[in-house]
Amino acid sequence: MSCLKEQNQRSLDNGSETSAVYSSENYGRLLRTLDVNIDSDHTDFSVPGVMPHGSGGELSGYSREARSSRMDHHCTNYRFYPPPRDAEPSLPQYQFATHGDYVLPQSSPFHLMNPSLANNSHLSSLGGQWSSEGPVHSNMLSGEIYDAVASICPDSKDDHGRESYREQETMAELMPQNQMDISQSANGPLTVYLQHLDHQLGENATVVCNMSGRGQMVVMNHCSPGQMLHSLPPGHPDSSPETHYYTTSFKENSEQSYSMGKASQSYLPSMSLPPIGPNHSLLSPNHLVSSGPPGSGYSYNHMPAPYFSQYHQYPEYPDSLCLVPDGQSTASSVLRLSGSLWDSKSKKPCNCTKSQCLKLYCDCFANGDVCSNCNCINCCNNNEHESERYKAIKICLDRNPEAFRPKIGNGKLGEIKGRHNKGCNCKRSGCLKNYCECYEAKIMCSSTCKCVGCRNYEDSPERKTMVWDSPDTTFYKKAKCDKDKCPLSCITLDVVEATCGCLLAQAEEAEKEGYMLCQAEKMILEEFGQCLTQIVRSIFKSTSL
DNA sequence: GAGTTTGAAACT
DNA sequence: CAGTTTCAAACTC
Structure with a gap:
């Protein structure tokens, strides 16, 4: 823990703008378990406190073996990936033209x-x-x-x-x-x-x-x-x-x-x-x-x-x-x-x-x-x-003057690949077969798609960043993988894991302190609220909402 | 390899 | 512009 605190402090001492934001009082509690690593290229919010943190007692839902297994990767930090900054993506000055x-x-x-x-x-x-x-x-x-x-x-x-x-x-x-x-x-x-x-x-x-x-x-x-x-x-x-x-x-x-x-x-x-x-x-x-x-x-x-x-x-x-x-x-x-x-x-x-x-x-x-x-x-x-x-x-x-236009546009804001310019209209394939032009191009469906029952949002690296498992959710369908329009796309799997880690850490703390179950639940919920607050704030910050 | 399914393109 | 048809690729058996 002392090591983690040192890491925390080092990170906070970086003095970057992001660090300052995330170390404000509003996030004080979360920062106890978060190590905010500021990278000059992209900002990672690592949570080393999550994994090694749990070296103590048992937590419900996690066996010691399971936790130990996870903690073996002591250098593997959970990371919060904030949404893309407003800064210019690292795209070439002259890239393929759309x-x-x-x-x-x-x-x-x-x-x-x-x-x-x-x-x-x-x-x-x-x-x-x-x-x-x-x-x-x-x-x-x-x-x-x-x-x-x-x-x-x-x-x-x-x-x-x-x-x-x-x-x-x-x-x-x-x-x-x-x-x-x-x-x-x-x-x-x-x-x-x-x-x-x-x-x-x-x-x-x-x-x-x-x-x-x-x-x-x-x-x-x-x-x-x-x-x-x-x-x-x-x-x-x-x-x-x-x-x-x-x-x-x-x-x-x-x-x-x-x-x-x-x-x-x-x-x-x-x-x-x-x-x-x-x-x-x-x-x-x-x-x-x-x-x-x-x-x-x-x-x-x-x-x-x-x-x-x-x-x-x-x-x-x-x-x-x-x-x-x-x-x-x-x-x-x-x-x-x-x-x-x-x-x-x-x-x-x-x-x-x-x-x-x-x-x-x-x-x-x-x-x-x-x-x-x-x-x-x-x-x-x-x-x-x-x-x-x-x-x-x-x-x-x-x-159609755009008949020969590339179907797959260039990626934006750090997207590895682009998205379908017109969007697909799949109805029966779930966008998980090559019938789907998005899937065929190995990109996720986006808000431009008019597909029905889309499931093209998981398994691929991009899909792994998605946490919802309800492809028919209208909100998700319209927001999926469109980083310009979907700030929630920043909630990556790592973010989820980090959040869970925070909750675990909180639970462990409650257990150590010998709190009653209801009190422990309250602490965990508060922790969850803090995590959500931080996520939302980072979304707002990055999207200027 | 034949038949079916699928969705984009073309057509009405 | 919506509905239908055509088409070729993807898929299944």
């Missing part, structure tokens, strides 16, 4: 350009649509581009936006010296500078780069003008999952300051794109696709992110995919190659028979892939049926 971040008008302020081409005139002689003097966003007219963008982002469809695009292009044409925004070498680092062309939109835009030559799709949220993406090719001596990408500040005088910090990274394999017409122009009003310089081995595809944003459904993205042989960098070849390579390694084959793999029933299609090594019948989701495929894509986008 659909909302993908909207092209947001990314439009950034144009990707290739500075190296100005010095590689031989490349431009190969007949591609690349120009070192202009933005690389295809042959489309600005209005077409805008329409394409607007078609997947209805909210942006206004005259001002259209004019803004025209202005951007005009500006780009007038100031070619400012348009050297992509550089690459065959084996060296690939660098993308982000140039802000629409100052009205400010920061926090999104840029999506398909570095086909690297087999990586780079999505950067909340980009600021002047930021730079620096990529080392797979296999590069300095290349590693942690060091592929860096952002640096970018100064107008081209004096970049490198290594300002490791950037968050996100990359995904190039996915098949909608068909590209002759001269690499776009058939689709919804997609911006441009080829890289002929012979460069790279293409840069600007496309509605929703279409390829299903990437995260695949846990791993081999860096070696989608390499495009030098001299074969027409956009279509890039797309075909990237699609086939990607498919062959990672994609689950579909078995469609009636949809021609051109409806969202088909997982390949829904994931933005062409079918490859599938068992489908009458498949049109391939490069031999580009026009049909494009039409199908357009139909889907017309019907």
Whole structure:
């Protein structure tokens, strides 16, 4: 006990804000048994007093053996996990974008350009649509581009936006010296500078780069003008999952300051794109696709992110995919190659028979892939049926601009995984079978789900944090695993155990003191009240309720 | 492997 | 927008 008190005191002496809060008079009694460990990264409220505390007499409900067994883990503290703080989660600065971040008008302020081409005139002689003097966003007219963008982002469809695009292009044409925004070498680092062309939109835009030559799709949220993406090719001596990408500040005088910090990274394999017409122009009003310089081995595809944003459904993205042989960098070849390579390694084959793999029933299609090594019948989701495929894509986008949106959004506030963006509608599976998209994605159902009789809230690490066992409880159903809306999600199993430990300790104390049963019960209830008070206060503190 | 169940997508 | 149908995957036997 003295050791525990010392721990307690040490913890309290940390002097952190949280410690101060939890050591106030309101929690004095609880703190007798709680060791408040303050961690700089997350706050644990350990309760070492709970387990070793009970070295004395017997307590009802717990055999000595059982308690001894538990106490053998004398270093295992019960912990109160308070709800997430208001502080920013430790998420990368640029993480995988959710659909909302993908909207092209947001990314439009950034144009990707290739500075190296100005010095590689031989490349431009190969007949591609690349120009070192202009933005690389295809042959489309600005209005077409805008329409394409607007078609997947209805909210942006206004005259001002259209004019803004025209202005951007005009500006780009007038100031070619400012348009050297992509550089690459065959084996060296690939660098993308982000140039802000629409100052009205400010920061926090999104840029999506398909570095086909690297087999990586780079999505950067909340980009600021002047930021730079620096990529080392797979296999590069300095290349590693942690060091592929860096952002640096970018100064107008081209004096970049490198290594300002490791950037968050996100990359995904190039996915098949909608068909590209002759001269690499776009058939689709919804997609911006441009080829890289002929012979460069790279293409840069600007496309509605929703279409390829299903990437995260695949846990791993081999860096070696989608390499495009030098001299074969027409956009279509890039797309075909990237699609086939990607498919062959990672994609689950579909078995469609009636949809021609051109409806969202088909997982390949829904994931933005062409079918490859599938068992489908009458498949049109391939490069031999580009026009049909494009039409199908357009139909889907017309019907639902978010049709190709990732179903599973990114996690927030420390969630290991995200949640289903639409939520499931399961009725009979209890959300505990793979019929349930949430369960299949190994995430819990959330308040967005409309499921009936949901039981997808236990067994998984997340589920273990839940203490209720009543899946049909409406309150729970609406609050489950939604940390933004469900402060009770902080009541983890550890919190429950810690609380029980406190009660046990209190019972032991009562027993030691020789109190009557009723008095002991009263003490335990008071202790329980103190625990609940602390929990509730921590909830209020973290959620600003 | 055939048949059934399930829920998302598509359709009305 | 709600109800129904279609579809393909998941599941069961």
